[in-house]
Amino acid sequence: MNTNTEIAALLDRLTRLHAADRRSGNLNDAQLAALDYLGRANRFSRAPSTVADYLAATRGTVSQTLKALSRKRLVTETGSQTDQRVRRYDLTAAGAAAVQAMSGPDLPEAEARVAARALRTLVAKMIAARDGRSFGLCRTCRYHQERPEGRHCALLQLALRPEEADQICREHRVAA
Amino acid sequence: MNTNTEIAALLDRLTRLHAADRRSGNLNDAQLAALDYLGRANRFSRAPSTVADYLAATRGTVSQTLKALSRKRLVTETGSQTDQRVRRYDLTAAGAAAVQAMSGPDLPEAEARVAARALRTLVAKMIAARDGRSFGLCRTCRYHQERPEGRHCALLQLALRPEEADQICREHRVAA
DNA sequence: CTTGGTAGTAGCGAGTCGATACTATTGCAA
DNA sequence: TTGCAATAGTATCGACTCGCTACTACCAAG
Numbered sequence: 001m002n003t004n005t006e007i008a009a010l011l012d013r014l015t016r017l018h019a020a021d022r023r024s025g026n027l028n029d030a031q032l033a034a035l036d037y038l039g040r041a042n043r044f045s046r047a048p049s050t051v052a053d054y055l056a057a058t059r060g061t062v063s064q065t066l067k068a069l070s071r072k073r074l075v076t077e078t079g080s081q082t083d084q085r086v087r088r089y090d091l092t093a094a095g096a097a098a099v100q101a102m103s104g105p106d107l108p109e110a111e112a113r114v115a116a117r118a119l120r121t122l123v124a125k126m127i128a129a130r131d132g133r134s135f136g137l138c139r140t141c142r143y144h145q146e147r148p149e150g151r152h153c154a155l156l157q158l159a160l161r162p163e164e165a166d167q168i169c170r171e172h173r174v175a176a
Numbered sequence: 177m178n179t180n181t182e183i184a185a186l187l188d189r190l191t192r193l194h195a196a197d198r199r200s201g202n203l204n205d206a207q208l209a210a211l212d213y214l215g216r217a218n219r220f221s222r223a224p225s226t227v228a229d230y231l232a233a234t235r236g237t238v239s240q241t242l243k244a245l246s247r248k249r250l251v252t253e254t255g256s257q258t259d260q261r262v263r264r265y266d267l268t269a270a271g272a273a274a275v276q277a278m279s280g281p282d283l284p285e286a287e288a289r290v291a292a293r294a295l296r297t298l299v300a301k302m303i304a305a306r307d308g309r310s311f312g313l314c315r316t317c318r319y320h321q322e323r324p325e326g327r328h329c330a331l332l333q334l335a336l337r338p339e340e341a342d343q344i345c346r347e348h349r350v351a352a
Numbered sequence: 353c354t355t356g357g358t359a360g361t362a363g364c365g366a367g368t369c370g371a372t373a374c375t376a377t378t379g380c381a382a
Numbered sequence: 383t384t385g386c387a388a389t390a391g392t393a394t395c396g397a398c399t400c401g402c403t404a405c406t407a408c409c410a411a412g
Contacts, residue, residue: 086408
């Protein structure tokens with residue numbers, strides 16, 4: 001068996017194990033993933049299309065999922081001022097609590113670091129193969145600037161809030 | 177963000193990307209995973225309960241999935257002679273073709289090896305955390321014996337067919 | 353001011369998924 | 383030998399995913 005085939009098989013099993021581990025209470029895998037993403041993304045990256053892009057799903061599916069989360073009072077829905085078509089979904093306090101309650105694997109730090117590096121590489125490759133967005137952290141972006149008056153985004157041309165430097169941005173481009 | 181939390185987030189995304197990549201034609205993720213497993217498992221490991229164990233799902237869910245695959249003529253269903261309760265699902269030629277057609281990631285060999293090692297470790301840890309079976313290859317098992325007349329399983333106490341040494345076994349125990 | 357592209361959604365059909373409940377078996381123990 | 387608990391597999395239910403098509407609202411560029 002070639003190594004790439006083995007990776008596919010491992011991903012298959014890992015996928016299942018991970019989903020089974022998280023799945024708890026009344027949230028399914030897709031809802032958990034969306035909720036977790038919304039908790040990490042900045043204010044420009046919490047629209048249905050963006051979530052769909054991140055989760056490699058269609059807008060239709062994500063729309064349904066976000067509505068389900070909304071019915072469960074885990075997110076709120078807001079319209080955008082600048083573009084009337086765009087909607088933004090933010091975590092409620094209950095939503096944030098649900099994210100906190102999610103369990104991950106429990107590896108010793110050294111091993112976790114090795115695993116995290118491998119996973120980052122793998123994700124990056126798979127994104128590249130499908131021409132997808134990197135969805136990296138704002139502060140690692142080529143448009144991120146540190147100015148005397150504070151952080152600034154050179155792409156959107158606006159000042160950034162302090163907490164946004166560590167959030168996911170849909171416009172993220174790896175620094176050159 | 178601690179490293180284990182980051183791993184959970186990476187797994188979330190990886191899970192989605194992998195599923196989206198594979199999903200093709202008229203097979204969904206669960207069906208693909210079951211089909212792939214059936215193609216790798218030995219004759220003692222192709223029953224619904226075993227598949228359920230491997231995929232971290234319930235017997236009920238897997239039963240449904242296997243019936244769906246059966247309707248699509250990708251697997252056949254056979255009863256066991258030794259235990260009337262047990263059923264075995266084998267790939268048909270069409271099923272084997274569908275497995276062949278599955279695409280995996282496409283990494284250069286060196287990187288693939290690093291990724292595979294990390295994934296194996298991660299899977300092993302997650303299995304251990306849930307007291308699950310390893311589902312390793314027959315020839316890496318502590319009960320696997322090379323005898324003059326051929327390979328032998330010291331647990332089931334029977335002779336092994338040549339191809340079985342490289343198949344997945346539900347009874348697999350890591351060599352001591 | 354039309355026209356083309358984008359954002360979001362509804363609704364459909366197949367299927368996942370956990371849960372519950374049920375039927376055959378099997379295996380063990382009194 | 384019977385009797386009973388454990389096991390294998392299924393059916394069914396309700397909530398939901400998922401891709402798809404169709405549709406509306408909105409934006410932008412000619």
